[in-house]
Amino acid sequence: MATRITTSMVQRNVLADLNAITAKLTKTQMKAASNKEIARPSDDPFNASRAMALRQNVNATKQYQRNVEDAIGWMDASEQALDRITVSVREARDLLVQGGNDATDQTSRNAIATELEQLIESIKQNASATYRGSYLFSGGETGVRPYQPGADDGYHGDDGGLNPATPGIVREIGPGVTMTINTVGSDVLGGGQAAGDDKLLHVLRNAVDHLRAGDGASVRGTDLDGLDANLDKLLEVRAANGARTNRLEAATTRLDEVEESTIRQLSSVEDADIAETLIALNSQTAAYQAALRAGASIVQSSLMDFLR
Amino acid sequence: MPISSFYGLQTSLRGLLAQQRLLDTAGHNIANAATKGYSRQEAALVASPALQIPAGGIAGGSGAHLGSGVDVQQYRRIRDQFIDLQYRGQNTNLGEWAARAGALDSAELALAEPGENGINEQLSRFWDAWSNLANANADPAAAKQALIEQANGLADAFQTVRAQIGLVQGQSYAEYANLARAGGVPSPGDPGGEVAQIARDVADLNDTIRRFITSGDLPNDLLDRRDQLLDNLSEFGQISVEEQADGTINVSFVDKASAGTTYPVVTGVTASWAGPPAGDAWSPGGRLGGLLEASRPGGTLDGFLATLDTVATSLATVVNGTYGGTFFESGPGSAAASLRVEASLAADPQLVVAGSGASGTRDIALAVSQLRDTATVDGAYRAFVAEFGSHVREAIRQEGNAQVLTNAVENRRQSVSGVSMDEEMTNLVRFQRSYQASARAMSTMDEMLDVLINRTGRVGL
Numbered sequence: 001m002a003t004r005i006t007t008s009m010v011q012r013n014v015l016a017d018l019n020a021i022t023a024k025l026t027k028t029q030m031k032a033a034s035n036k037e038i039a040r041p042s043d044d045p046f047n048a049s050r051a052m053a054l055r056q057n058v059n060a061t062k063q064y065q066r067n068v069e070d071a072i073g074w075m076d077a078s079e080q081a082l083d084r085i086t087v088s089v090r091e092a093r094d095l096l097v098q099g100g101n102d103a104t105d106q107t108s109r110n111a112i113a114t115e116l117e118q119l120i121e122s123i124k125q126n127a128s129a130t131y132r133g134s135y136l137f138s139g140g141e142t143g144v145r146p147y148q149p150g151a152d153d154g155y156h157g158d159d160g161g162l163n164p165a166t167p168g169i170v171r172e173i174g175p176g177v178t179m180t181i182n183t184v185g186s187d188v189l190g191g192g193q194a195a196g197d198d199k200l201l202h203v204l205r206n207a208v209d210h211l212r213a214g215d216g217a218s219v220r221g222t223d224l225d226g227l228d229a230n231l232d233k234l235l236e237v238r239a240a241n242g243a244r245t246n247r248l249e250a251a252t253t254r255l256d257e258v259e260e261s262t263i264r265q266l267s268s269v270e271d272a273d274i275a276e277t278l279i280a281l282n283s284q285t286a287a288y289q290a291a292l293r294a295g296a297s298i299v300q301s302s303l304m305d306f307l308r
Numbered sequence: 309m310p311i312s313s314f315y316g317l318q319t320s321l322r323g324l325l326a327q328q329r330l331l332d333t334a335g336h337n338i339a340n341a342a343t344k345g346y347s348r349q350e351a352a353l354v355a356s357p358a359l360q361i362p363a364g365g366i367a368g369g370s371g372a373h374l375g376s377g378v379d380v381q382q383y384r385r386i387r388d389q390f391i392d393l394q395y396r397g398q399n400t401n402l403g404e405w406a407a408r409a410g411a412l413d414s415a416e417l418a419l420a421e422p423g424e425n426g427i428n429e430q431l432s433r434f435w436d437a438w439s440n441l442a443n444a445n446a447d448p449a450a451a452k453q454a455l456i457e458q459a460n461g462l463a464d465a466f467q468t469v470r471a472q473i474g475l476v477q478g479q480s481y482a483e484y485a486n487l488a489r490a491g492g493v494p495s496p497g498d499p500g501g502e503v504a505q506i507a508r509d510v511a512d513l514n515d516t517i518r519r520f521i522t523s524g525d526l527p528n529d530l531l532d533r534r535d536q537l538l539d540n541l542s543e544f545g546q547i548s549v550e551e552q553a554d555g556t557i558n559v560s561f562v563d564k565a566s567a568g569t570t571y572p573v574v575t576g577v578t579a580s581w582a583g584p585p586a587g588d589a590w591s592p593g594g595r596l597g598g599l600l601e602a603s604r605p606g607g608t609l610d611g612f613l614a615t616l617d618t619v620a621t622s623l624a625t626v627v628n629g630t631y632g633g634t635f636f637e638s639g640p641g642s643a644a645a646s647l648r649v650e651a652s653l654a655a656d657p658q659l660v661v662a663g664s665g666a667s668g669t670r671d672i673a674l675a676v677s678q679l680r681d682t683a684t685v686d687g688a689y690r691a692f693v694a695e696f697g698s699h700v701r702e703a704i705r706q707e708g709n710a711q712v713l714t715n716a717v718e719n720r721r722q723s724v725s726g727v728s729m730d731e732e733m734t735n736l737v738r739f740q741r742s743y744q745a746s747a748r749a750m751s752t753m754d755e756m757l758d759v760l761i762n763r764t765g766r767v768g769l
Contacts, residue, residue: 007727016715
């Protein structure tokens with residue numbers, strides 16, 4: 001049976017086709033205007049969820065970068081303080097060599113002892129350096145000044161970060177990757193004579209006493225040896241810190257790369273391909289105009305035009 | 309038997325009258341070309357009863373039948389009941405998916421994903437805030453303040469999304485209840501929902517149609533109107549129509565779930581729609597079914613709300629577990645709707661505990677920030693959005709399919725019942741020519757009689 005084509009069928013079909021093309025055109029136009037492939041989850045549920053995960057990754061990476069920057073700042077401040085301490089220790093070593101020499105008389109030894117005490121103050125001052133309000137060498141007790149000026153050589157912080165059981169200053173530098181960034185003051189400077197730990201302050205205070213007592217042999221011998229050992233310890237700590245800084249800088253580079261590639265992935269999932277969208281827009285516009293023209297010529301003409 | 313000289317005049321007259329009726333019918337069709345639900349009509353012609361000529365009337369001696377022209381036998385509408393059934397089935401399907409797509413579509417907007425304002429982004433910033441607190445080894449006051457602000461923002465996002473989806477759920481159910489409500493509910497004079505109103509119109513038409521049919525008339529235009537009402541009703545749910553001998557129809561909704569339980573809408577001349585069954589324990593399909601499926605307890609939207617609650621609960625559990633105390637609290641009722649920062653922390657952000665050890669330690673804040681991208685929170689939420697999106701996509705796709713199928717059936721119906729202007733034009737020409745020819749036949753008879761009456765027997769005058 002041949003299908004009867006009625007007037008209303010023609011009108012309905014023309015209208016339905018125009019609606020379909022307009023709907024497509026609107027969608028493409030929105031894509032071109034917003035530059036987004038996915039405006040709502042239903043546009044592409046799988047990729048929408050992927051885009052959300054990638055967004056989280058981008059945000060997380062940015063946060064890790066902030067954490068690493070902060071850690072590098074902390075490490076730089078620590079390194080500066082340790083560098084100044086090293087300079088002071090080297091000066092103290094020169095003084096000890098001079099004071100230990102038997103040719104040096106007691107008056108000069110007393111003067112050297114006084115100078116040494118000033119160096120001890122300067123070392124303690126540098127060991128109490130801060131970064132963004134935190135004492136760098138207090139372990140976990142960042143609010144507590146680790147070394148007080150004057151005769152008190154005691155360490156007032158804790159051993160957080162050195163002792164695995166005590167939390168120190170930790171930064172998260174990647175997903176699941178953390179790094180302890182603080183140097184514990186007592187590990188380098190010790191607790192003075194009261195602690196009797198042969199650390200820097202103990203050795204220097206001993207040297208001061210020996211100089212005042214005129215005991216050149218002890219100054220030359222045990223004190224100088226102890227100071228050399230502490231200088232080595234200081235360099236060892238600085239080397240370890242340098243390695244940590246290197247690791248942080250490597251992390252920055254890696255995070256930059258991760259961020260870039262994640263953003264690229266996000267863009268490829270979420271953003272519209274402009275060239276493709278514009279081509280689609282053009283061809284759909286052409287199709288729309290063709291449909292309008294065809295519709296107009298079909299809907300308008302009728303047998304009435306040809307009957308007298 | 310001699311045949312009357314005026315016999316031919318009568319034959320031509322019948323022709324003229326029949327052609328006039330044909331032209332009238334064509335005019336009626338053209339006038340109703342754009343009327344919704346109209347099916348084209350045609351006048352069925354039959355040759356009128358012939359004049360019987362007794363034996364010996366013609367050569368050879370036998371009898372004969374001399375044609376006497378034409379009569380209109382009936383005016384009938386051209387309609388295929390089978391296509392009507394198909395159309396209503398597809399229309400029910402379309403109604404169901406359109407209602408579901410509509411409800412899900414507006415709920416989807418509430419998610420605001422993927423984007424800068426959705427829960428995903430808020431979660432991300434929440435973990436950032438913990439990380440910032442972990443970095444604030446001295447003077448964490450500002451970081452704590454920011455953390456609580458961000459936690460409030462996250463809780464707000466959960467509450468807003470849940471409230472929006474809940475709102476759509478409520479609106480869908482209200483629309484369903486309003487459409488399906490029986491007449492006289494809630495007040496005695498109330499006309500009821502759309503279903504009840506259609507039921508009343510069909511019952512009234514049944515009454516009128518019955519009176520015509522029992523007296524042998526075929527009320528084409530009333531039948532069209534009744535079919536149109538059934539088309540409208542089929543959008544609301546799956547209907548079954550039983551035609552009765554007296555021309556009335558019984559209409560009922562069919563439950564798709566319980567193998568054919570029916571709920572009467574119209575019985576004879578009575579509108580018998582009494583509203584949906586108690587507890588809405590049916591699935592009628594169509595718009596009613598779509599709205600009900602989206603909004604009923606345990607329905608699609610309810611499932612989404614439950615998933616959102618699960619994510620909110622996981623968030624609170626995971627954060628509280630790592631925090632080692634109550635950071636988020638929720639309840640009573642839905643976790644997502646009542647998720648909030650614990651009251652004393654919200655009142656004084658400085659009470660947030662960031663570290664377990666000395667003043668500068670931030671191990672707790674660090675541990676919480678490392679919860680970032682937890683499978684049961686961030687991952688579960690993303691899965692939820694993907695599932696939501698898939699449902700919406702499926703509903704929209706099904707709606708599109710149903711639309712195409714409904715259009716195709718409607719086209720087939722229009723192909724049978726629709727008015728074609730070209731056809732009517734051609735018919736007009738044909739009928740007009742026939743009319744002219746009948747008139748010419750009559751003139752010929754007239755001239756014949758003129759010869760017989762005025763010129764016969766005047767030889768030699």
